[in-house]
Amino acid sequence: MSSTGRTRNRRGQGEQLRQQILDAATTLLSQSGDADAVGMRAVAAACGITPPSVYAHFANKADLLRAATAELFDQFDRALAAAESGATDPFDALARRAHAYVQFGDDNPGIYRALFANTVLGRPAVGDDRAHPGSASFRELVAAVVRCVAAGAVVDRPGETLAVELWAGLHGIVDLRATKPEVPWPPAGLLTDDALTHLGLRPPRTKQPR
């Protein structure tokens, strides 16, 4: 079974395997986008070990995939946070975050699906979302929108409402384009910019247009 020639860890170094297993599960989950499609045998094989060895580090599949899902949430949150760095003002920051959101979904459809696929029906999803209510990224999005409102955005709704409307809009752009690729979609950037514009989350004009 150890055909890959993996050298076993030295005594006391057994914990290293835990990270390898988690990494393998995270990678497989980010590829399939579906926790049900990630098998314990596949995770073990990716690490060059036999399936029972996984159970020395994770109690069961649900535990392992919960940890893997948390890992992917972190990746997502970090990507959006990084996108904001270098922004010149709250509007620029929000726009960067919104574009990064869609870009991340496009670039990592498996991860996006693992985090945001509608799995509430039936089984409560193996990677339990309740521990991540929309993930930290939602709180950050609300904060970014609120900063725009404070900076003088001309809006007709409270910041929290605008934030969920923007979130729903961005989610729709990412998810529906992934689901229905045969539809002739305008460029993602245009859709994202329009969402921001329509919600009024643009810098206010210093002077009124003539």
Added chain:
Amino acid sequence: MSSTGRTRNRRGQGEQLRQQILDAATTLLSQSGDADAVGMRAVAAACGITPPSVYAHFANKADLLRAATAELFDQFDRALAAAESGATDPFDALARRAHAYVQFGDDNPGIYRALFANTVLGRPAVGDDRAHPGSASFRELVAAVVRCVAAGAVVDRPGETLAVELWAGLHGIVDLRATKPEVPWPPAGLLTDDALTHLGLRPPRTKQPR
């Protein structure tokens, strides 16, 4: 096995079972929202027959669930078409259609998921979407938006672009609320109305506001 006491069909009436099987599969699919979660054994049990009997009417599971998915698309399309009846003008018609879209998704999360869950990754989905490129409902939505533009809507994009933006918005509203129920969402009706308003798909004012 025939413990339910189902009386077998008379000779020549065997085709009746086909419809029963299709109905059972459609019902189960509308409950789970996931074709993988619909089992041939469960379909057979719901009809009071044994699993092999299904194969007299459908070649395999993929065929059966493709037919069931088509059935659900029809239900969806009919619900939206029915909602438009009685509309007084194109704007009213579009608003009714948009609200019906969200309402249908809220009332029938399983059906909505079966039709619009992002299943493009990995396997090409057992109920093949390519036969229903966004379903007839997409064409109808585009047509409804175009009629609003023709009726004088004050918009900044072509009708087709507005239609996909509206569709993405409605999808985001339905799907994200279903996926993240723990977020404090504003009422669905408000989100839907805002989407229409922000896109300019409202009756133009006859006179300019003062």
Added chain:
DNA sequence: TGTACATCAGTGAACGCGCGTTCACTGATGTAC
């Protein structure tokens, strides 16, 4: 009017497969004496 028979609607048992998980084990390695 009666009967043999082809046909039809379905059954019952089993197949091979992949899954998550369990259990008894093995063999290398560091440590205590």
Added chain:
DNA sequence: TGTACATCAGTGAACGCGCGTTCACTGATGTAC
């Protein structure tokens, strides 16, 4: 400096289960003579 031993990192085989699907069959029913 050498050796016995506890411990640790994993292995190998198997379990029970549910799945889609196949195959040989059964028994009722309409029809032909």
